[in-house]
Amino acid sequence: MQSIRCVLRAATGIACIAATLSGCARVEEGEIARNELVSLMVVGVKGVRTLRLDAAPGAQINALLPPTVEFSPTERLQLSSPLVTADSSYFTASPSVSIGDVSAKRGVLRASVCPAAVKVCKFVELPVALP
Amino acid sequence: MRWVFSAILISMLGGALALESSTPASTLSKRIAVSMAQRSDGIPASDARPAPAWGNTSWLNSTAPISLASLKGQVVLLNFWVFTCYNCTNTVPSLKLLDSTYRARGLVTIGIHTPEFPPYAGEHDRGNVAKALSKYGITYPIAQDNDRATWSRYNIHYWPSFVLIDKEGRIRYEGYGEFHVGDKWHAEWEKRINTLLAE
Numbered sequence: 615m616q617s618i619r620c621v622l623r624a625a626t627g628i629a630c631i632a633a634t635l636s637g638c639a640r641v642e643e644g645e646i647a648r649n650e651l652v653s654l655m656v657v658g659v660k661g662v663r664t665l666r667l668d669a670a671p672g673a674q675i676n677a678l679l680p681p682t683v684e685f686s687p688t689e690r691l692q693l694s695s696p697l698v699t700a701d702s703s704y705f706t707a708s709p710s711v712s713i714g715d716v717s718a719k720r721g722v723l724r725a726s727v728c729p730a731a732v733k734v735c736k737f738v739e740l741p742v743a744l745p
Numbered sequence: 746m747r748w749v750f751s752a753i754l755i756s757m758l759g760g761a762l763a764l765e766s767s768t769p770a771s772t773l774s775k776r777i778a779v780s781m782a783q784r785s786d787g788i789p790a791s792d793a794r795p796a797p798a799w800g801n802t803s804w805l806n807s808t809a810p811i812s813l814a815s816l817k818g819q820v821v822l823l824n825f826w827v828f829t830c831y832n833c834t835n836t837v838p839s840l841k842l843l844d845s846t847y848r849a850r851g852l853v854t855i856g857i858h859t860p861e862f863p864p865y866a867g868e869h870d871r872g873n874v875a876k877a878l879s880k881y882g883i884t885y886p887i888a889q890d891n892d893r894a895t896w897s898r899y900n901i902h903y904w905p906s907f908v909l910i911d912k913e914g915r916i917r918y919e920g921y922g923e924f925h926v927g928d929k930w931h932a933e934w935e936k937r938i939n940t941l942l943a944e
Binding site: 676678679682684690701703704724726728732733734735736737 | 829830831832833835861862863865866868902903904905906921922923
């Protein structure tokens with residue numbers, strides 16, 4: 615009985631530490647825009663700064679109209695992912711894009727987001743400031 | 746050592762609570778669902794407000810712009826949609842069926858094509874809209890609402906949305922969300938159309 619308790623304690627401890635560390639990693643990623651349907655993150659992927667758009671639970675990001683961040687009329691980043699639903703309508707993984715050498719810091723995120731439960735799409739427009 | 750685990754556990758619980766409070770998509774879904782329910786009973790003719798006139802100048806499947814005034818005496822079903830919205834195009838078969846079933850009896854179905862994104866996305870392009878009409882076999886009139894003027898006049902927020910106007914030009918039913926031939930909402934819209942055609 616004593617040994618089972620010890621094992622459980624150790625497992626709980628490891629799980630706690632792992633969860634805490636992954637929580638820290640999320641914080642380091644840096645959320646730069648958010649509303650009730652989506653959050654836009656700056657993440658490092660293999661040393662490359664990348665924008666990633668995450669949908670809130672129950673929401674789907676429209677792949678027929680991929681999200682964009684517009685920094686100026688001539689400078690625009692389109693977020694995408696090769697992983698989409700069978701009908702190509704929604705992203706099944708968070709769309710992303712490398713920030714590259716964008717010169718501007720401020721822009722506007724535009725996305726079409728569709729809460730699955732009610733089968734409508736909603737236009738999302740959020741100001742974005744790159745760190 | 747125990748206090749370390751306790752501290753971690755408390756921080757995890759706090760994090761979990763914070764995450765719980767940041768899942769508002771379900772809240773939005775509930776809000777929209779409530780709105781749909783509130784709107785499903787329709788508006789009595791005595792309380793109905795006049796439908797705003799629209800001024801769209803670019804039309805497809807129509808040789809000339811169609812005005813609301815010219816439709817007096819007919820029941821008008823407006824569908825706010827855009828071809829990049831899957832929920833909208835999924836509803837097209839249902840709308841086509843309603844149009845073909847009730848057109849001869851006085852129903853006028855009109856699509857108000859309202860882009861979500863700025864022009865760079867291609868939704869404003871008349872040629873792209875025409876391609877979509879051909880792809881989905883839409884034959885009822887479509888107005889391009891590129892400046893979202895009609896969308897705003899009707900206070901629309903979601904794609905797709907629907908407005909049913911009676912023979913006197915009053916808004917009697919409003920709603921939103923995808924529906925299909927044979928489902929509950931198709932039957933509901935059909936019932937509403939029949940109610941207004943019978944008045």
